[in-house]
Amino acid sequence: MPASRLVSRSVIASNGSRSCHSGHRRVYCAEMSYADEIYTHGHHPFIVAAHAERTAAEAAAFLLKRLERGERVLDIGCGPGSITVGLAEHVGKSGSVVGIDNSAEAIDVATSTHAAVPNVTFEIASAYSLPFPDASFDVAYGHQVLQHLADPTAALREVKRVLRPGGLVAVRDADYGTMAHHPRYPEITSWLELYHQLARANGGEPDAGRRLHQWVRGAGFRRLEVTSSVWTYSTAAERSSWAELWARRIMLARFADRAVELDLCEYMEIAALAAGWRRWASEPDGWFAFIHGEVIGVKPGH
Numbered sequence: 001m002p003a004s005r006l007v008s009r010s011v012i013a014s015n016g017s018r019s020c021h022s023g024h025r026r027v028y029c030a031e032m033s034y035a036d037e038i039y040t041h042g043h044h045p046f047i048v049a050a051h052a053e054r055t056a057a058e059a060a061a062f063l064l065k066r067l068e069r070g071e072r073v074l075d076i077g078c079g080p081g082s083i084t085v086g087l088a089e090h091v092g093k094s095g096s097v098v099g100i101d102n103s104a105e106a107i108d109v110a111t112s113t114h115a116a117v118p119n120v121t122f123e124i125a126s127a128y129s130l131p132f133p134d135a136s137f138d139v140a141y142g143h144q145v146l147q148h149l150a151d152p153t154a155a156l157r158e159v160k161r162v163l164r165p166g167g168l169v170a171v172r173d174a175d176y177g178t179m180a181h182h183p184r185y186p187e188i189t190s191w192l193e194l195y196h197q198l199a200r201a202n203g204g205e206p207d208a209g210r211r212l213h214q215w216v217r218g219a220g221f222r223r224l225e226v227t228s229s230v231w232t233y234s235t236a237a238e239r240s241s242w243a244e245l246w247a248r249r250i251m252l253a254r255f256a257d258r259a260v261e262l263d264l265c266e267y268m269e270i271a272a273l274a275a276g277w278r279r280w281a282s283e284p285d286g287w288f289a290f291i292h293g294e295v296i297g298v299k300p301g302h
């Protein structure tokens, strides 16, 4: 599928509001309430299993040096909880971590996998409406979550409410606009355009990494520490697992049906993108990389 076909259907208005034009239908993303947002990836078991490979050592490396024993930590959008339990190790037995996610499937996996970890609990909750009193936590962390939210600043304000004055928020998100690959495959270029369009139609912002500092500051946090880090896929095993993840993800009903419903593409075109991903994975010189934004902010007032 030529990338231009997908590009021509997406409109970024000069005032910055986003709209996704889909033939007879037009989805105004900027006006989308967070009640209408759709989590683009869904919770198919292979997606949740891929998230469960993540570790605090990698995903929270920018935060770990500032975590202290005995602290109370909130993990927002914790998914299957593998990072959550890593954070718990860092705060020790005198500390505690609560993982929240608005998906019952994710919380079921997290709870059943990590039931034996004494200082971790998991709850179903929305980042926009946290079921905790003011000032309940010392640190709040969120990994690859804000990119999926229609109003990340509102969620961060709610996070600020449950942090004590002087408490830290730490967020990390991919920035899809930085994704680069070699050798160049038109299918991967088209996939990236399609992903941007679909994620925005679902209320999210796939180029979140570059905006985290803006959102965190906008929610009222101060003394920001802004860093970035890169994921790279170059070995045969890395290319294969990354390509397979995307080839399978886009063929799922969650992605494919929604893209077709929005008239962004046809099923056959999505199948061609998946095949392109798999061919790219077999390129001996294949390379794929992208940047993550990372921000730590302090709740003022102590």
Ligand SMILES: C[S@@+](CC[C@H](N)C(=O)[O-])C[C@H]1O[C@@H](n2cnc3c(N)ncnc32)[C@H](O)[C@@H]1O
Pocket: 039, 041, 051, 052, 054, 059, 076, 077, 078, 079, 080, 083, 100, 101, 102, 103, 106, 125, 126, 127, 128, 142, 143, 144, 145, 148, 149
């Ligand atoms: C990409 S996954 C990341 C999971 C985990 N943080 C990790 O990095 O492995 C995003 C998670 O955010 C959750 N999520 C999306 N919107 C949410 C919301 N409004 N409130 C709470 N969780 C949300 C999803 O259910 C999903 O489990």
